Amino acid sequence: MDEWLIKRARSGDQEAFSMLVLRHQMFVVNICYQFLRVREDAEDTTQEVFIKLYRNSSQYQAQGKFRSYLAKIATNECLNRLRREKKMKTVRLEEYTHANVPPTKEENISPKLQEALDQLPTRQRLAFLMKIHGKACYESIASELECPVSAVGSLIFRARQTLQRKLKSSSEEQEASQ
Amino acid sequence: MSCELYQQQLSLLLDNELNIQDFPDLNKHLEQCSLCTKMYNDFQDIDEEYQKCSYPFPAPDITGQLVKCVAVSHSKRNMLPLIAAIFLAFVFGVLLTIAYGKVNSDTIYVVQPSDLEPNIDIIDQLVLYQQQKKWQKAKPLLKTLIRENEDSQILAIASFYLAQVYVQEKKFSHAIKVLSDFSKFTELNMIDQVDYNSFVSEHSDSTIFIKDALTLAKKLQSLVKYAEDKKLIKEQIKLLELLSKGKIF
Numbered sequence: 001m002d003e004w005l006i007k008r009a010r011s012g013d014q015e016a017f018s019m020l021v022l023r024h025q026m027f028v029v030n031i032c033y034q035f036l037r038v039r040e041d042a043e044d045t046t047q048e049v050f051i052k053l054y055r056n057s058s059q060y061q062a063q064g065k066f067r068s069y070l071a072k073i074a075t076n077e078c079l080n081r082l083r084r085e086k087k088m089k090t091v092r093l094e095e096y097t098h099a100n101v102p103p104t105k106e107e108n109i110s111p112k113l114q115e116a117l118d119q120l121p122t123r124q125r126l127a128f129l130m131k132i133h134g135k136a137c138y139e140s141i142a143s144e145l146e147c148p149v150s151a152v153g154s155l156i157f158r159a160r161q162t163l164q165r166k167l168k169s170s171s172e173e174q175e176a177s178q
Numbered sequence: 179m180s181c182e183l184y185q186q187q188l189s190l191l192l193d194n195e196l197n198i199q200d201f202p203d204l205n206k207h208l209e210q211c212s213l214c215t216k217m218y219n220d221f222q223d224i225d226e227e228y229q230k231c232s233y234p235f236p237a238p239d240i241t242g243q244l245v246k247c248v249a250v251s252h253s254k255r256n257m258l259p260l261i262a263a264i265f266l267a268f269v270f271g272v273l274l275t276i277a278y279g280k281v282n283s284d285t286i287y288v289v290q291p292s293d294l295e296p297n298i299d300i301i302d303q304l305v306l307y308q309q310q311k312k313w314q315k316a317k318p319l320l321k322t323l324i325r326e327n328e329d330s331q332i333l334a335i336a337s338f339y340l341a342q343v344y345v346q347e348k349k350f351s352h353a354i355k356v357l358s359d360f361s362k363f364t365e366l367n368m369i370d371q372v373d374y375n376s377f378v379s380e381h382s383d384s385t386i387f388i389k390d391a392l393t394l395a396k397k398l399q400s401l402v403k404y405a406e407d408k409k410l411i412k413e414q415i416k417l418l419e420l421l422s423k424g425k426i427f
Contacts, residue, residue: 009248017248018241025240030233043238047247047306050240054248113227114234131193132225138195157189164220167227 002066010057021050027067028074031133034117035078045081049074068135075134079144116166120159127152128159181214188218243309313343
């Protein structure tokens, strides 16, 4: 279905393209939000992802899962955006956390998964998200985060370990309150 | 070996960075240790949870804007064979002229496609920002266009557009500075030579952006000519204020 839609969109069928966007926009915006943590940035980047998808649609091979392909584009676009922000604000990537951005009203209602993710150190969070969404190999994560490959496994492990603890304690608290 | 070290290996296993057959100890440990087995299952669950974690806001309303952008991009792509043909004809003409010794080849500068592509990307992005009324985000792009461009038409449009953004922010002196810098570059009267109509027809995919800038350019034409004269700055600021109140911007 997605392959057919992308082929139609490529030949100028706008309805096919809008259907493709409607089918996958929540999937993409979710990934972007996990990376960027600002609603407006996540939605802007989602648009950029779909524009990139359209422009590079000829490169898409229908062998793999379409969503994996889309997730890789989304991951790259988010990293590009973080890099641009870093350049503009002249802060190092590891210092760029959502804490640098004034919190919006909506961000107070983030679910427990988001809260747990927010509490991770930035490098752990980025490594974890690049792995689970972008399916990036350790070498490319290492080059993105400018750290040795051997450190990537450790970053992702620490992220999983912390998330596991936090989610476990939050579900225990929930059970106790009931 | 401690459970934590085994768990670290389990995380690698989950990422396909480790082959369990190469680590018989790990396999053996998993069979005996319920804590590590549980941890492995928890890690898998966590990955899945985050992959399906739902966006906490309503679905963004982006389809309309995206379809417009894609339509613009599609029409631009359809123009590519024509542009390529014109480019080849031009190169052929230049080569012929050189062959007949009518021009010294040192004076010829052929615009390479790589010179143009970044501008096209930036203009696309500007169109998007303009549609979304995100003036602040357009600003750095406009500055880049002005800084890195020697094409007087693009420079004119970008300068007027940036001046427009400054006027909206009520930074009138900044607007004057941009216009003044532009007038220096174009040696004051260049503006009359800028063929906006042909520019608009060549860049028909960016017409919304260009038409606005064009209107502004015409309204401010007289200001640009005098922007260098510091004595007139106050008068120009007043005039810009009046222009902005008159909803010209």
